Amino acid sequence: QKEVEQNSGPLSVPEGAIASLNCTYSDRGSQSFFWYRQYSGKSPELIMSIYSNGDKEDGRFTAQLNKASQYVSLLIRDSQPSDSATYLCAVSASSNTGKLIFGQGTTLQVKP
Amino acid sequence: EADIYQTPRYLVIGTGKKITLECSQTMGHDKMYWYQQDPGMELHLIHYSYGVNSTEKGDLSSESTVSRIRTEHFPLTLESARPSHTSQYLCASTGANYGYTFGSGTRLTVV
Numbered sequence: 001q002k003e004v005e006q007n008s009g010p011l012s013v014p015e016g017a018i019a020s021l022n023c024t025y026s027d028r029g030s031q032s033f034f035w036y037r038q039y040s041g042k043s044p045e046l047i048m049s050i051y052s053n054g055d056k057e058d059g060r061f062t063a064q065l066n067k068a069s070q071y072v073s074l075l076i077r078d079s080q081p082s083d084s085a086t087y088l089c090a091v092s093a094s095s096n097t098g099k100l101i102f103g104q105g106t107t108l109q110v111k112p
Numbered sequence: 113e114a115d116i117y118q119t120p121r122y123l124v125i126g127t128g129k130k131i132t133l134e135c136s137q138t139m140g141h142d143k144m145y146w147y148q149q150d151p152g153m154e155l156h157l158i159h160y161s162y163g164v165n166s167t168e169k170g171d172l173s174s175e176s177t178v179s180r181i182r183t184e185h186f187p188l189t190l191e192s193a194r195p196s197h198t199s200q201y202l203c204a205s206t207g208a209n210y211g212y213t214f215g216s217g218t219r220l221t222v223v
Contacts, residue, residue: 034211043202043214044155088155090211097162098143098206104154 003027004091006103014111019076021106023089026070032092033065033072034100039085048074079110115139118203118215125193125222133188133218135203144186145212147202148172155202161186193222 004025013019021035032051036044050056050063050072062075072091076083089103116137125131135144146159147170157170161180175197176190186205190197200219204212 032211041151041219043217044212046211046213049211098208099145099157099160100212102155 002103003101004089004103006087006089006106008104008106010107010109012109012111013079015079015081017079017110019079019083019108019110021074021076021087021089021108023072023074023091023103024070025072025089025091025101027091027093027101028067028070030091030093033063034090035061035063035072035074036088036090036102037085038088038105044088076108079108081110081112084108084110116203116205116213116215118201118218120218121216122219123221125220127194127222129193129222131190131193131220133201133203133220135186135188135215136184137186137205137213137215138184139205139207139213140183141205141207141213142183143206144180145204146170146176146178146186146188147204148174149200149202151200159188193220195222198222 006023035048037047038044048063050065056063060077064073086105086107088105090100093099119134142163144161147155149155156172158174159178161167198221202217203215206212
């Protein structure tokens with residue numbers, strides 16, 4: 001079992017819809033959770049961070065964390081074709097070293 | 113503006129050559145990382161450093177080596193490049209538990 005798991009997709013949604021991206025992790029001691037967006041051929045870009053249970057909203061993005069279920073998700077409202085990218089879930093190692101464990105990423109396709 | 117820089121952006125080099133990929137950051141971050149990523153594939157951690165004179169191998173075995181003589185500089189060296197080293201190399205840094213900042217990457221092709 002991988003430490004951080006994501007469905008590789010592709011996840012295809014129509015423009016204007018809500019895209020829901022999911023991630024599970026195995027280390028119960030993890031404290032910090034991040035979502036990165038990576039366009040093809042580019043480097044990952046941090047778009048959301050979440051540290052406590054519940055929802056965190058930033059513009060069209062909402063991150064959701066449930067530590068009891070070891071589950072973190074990213075919702076993208078009013079999806080745009082420019083949101084088409086690979087989304088990487090990253091979880092901090094419980095050793096508090098700053099080291100992140102990345103999932104394999106979910107490819108999102110937003111169709112006009 | 114604080115940032116993290118990688119050079120070169122693209123590199124095509126012959127088999128057997130020695131290469132150094134540069135990574136520098138101006139944010140004063142202690143922790144720096146090198147990842148290798150093939151197109152459409154996962155990120156693989158190959159080296160990391162928690163400060164000056166501290167380097168560790170990552171989860172993916174790599175023939176490359178790194179050094180950390182200054183806080184801001186974390187170069188990666190391949191003594192003898194091979195076609196199997198063709199990949200994208202990404203450098204990242206973090207100061208605390210706030211996530212990584214990635215550089216733009218170096219796309220290496222060994223012919």
